[in-house]
Amino acid sequence: MKKFIAFGLTSILMALTLFATGGCSSASQQTASSASGKGLYDSNCAGCHGATGAGSAAGTPLNAENAGDVKQVSDITRNGKGSMPGFARKLKDDQIQAIAKYVSTLPK
Ligand code: HEC
Numbered sequence: 024m025k026k027f028i029a030f031g032l033t034s035i036l037m038a039l040t041l042f043a044t045g046g047c048s049s050a051s052q053q054t055a056s057s058a059s060g061k062g063l064y065d066s067n068c069a070g071c072h073g074a075t076g077a078g079s080a081a082g083t084p085l086n087a088e089n090a091g092d093v094k095q096v097s098d099i100t101r102n103g104k105g106s107m108p109g110f111a112r113k114l115k116d117d118q119i120q121a122i123a124k125y126v127s128t129l130p131k
Contacts, residue, residue: 060125063118067110068100068126077131082107086129097123 065074071082078084090096100119103109110119 038125050052059118060121063114063122067114068122076126087129088131090126091128093123093127095118096126111118 028040057069068082071079072085073079073082075091076085078087083089091099096129097119099107100114100122103110114122
């Protein structure tokens with residue numbers, strides 16, 4: 024009987040460990056989605072706005088106050104602004120959202 028209880032406890036512990044591992048893997052998925060925002064930014068925006076959003080001769084700084092919130096960044100990314108082309112045809116909506124979220128994490 025004691026052995027049986029010990030076995031029961033072991034399975035509960037194993038189940039808890041599996042559960043904890045499951046929690047970890049969903050956290051790393053979140054990291055992956057912000058990484059893809061970064062990847063999309065690096066390939067579509069960094070050429071003009073700089074790798075860290077500091078700007079260049081071809082684009083304004085995005086880490087300054089002027090980048091705005093996630094909605095404003097996604098609107099500008101979709102439609103373009105001044106000499107910046109819109110990305111509505113090139114990027115899907117969820118990609119634009121991912122970029123806008125990434126831009127909002129750049130240091131202000
Ligand atoms: C060809 C160069 C170029 C590329 C590529 C580009 N931008 Fe821009 N972007 C600009 C320029 C120039 C402005 C300033 C437009 C103005 O105010 O007339 C601007 C403005 C902005 C603004 C508004 C901030 C401000 O200073 O007015 C945001 C936000 C922005 N870009 C985000 C992005 C994102 C996100 C991407 C990638 C999907 C991107 N841009 C790609 C050139 C570029």
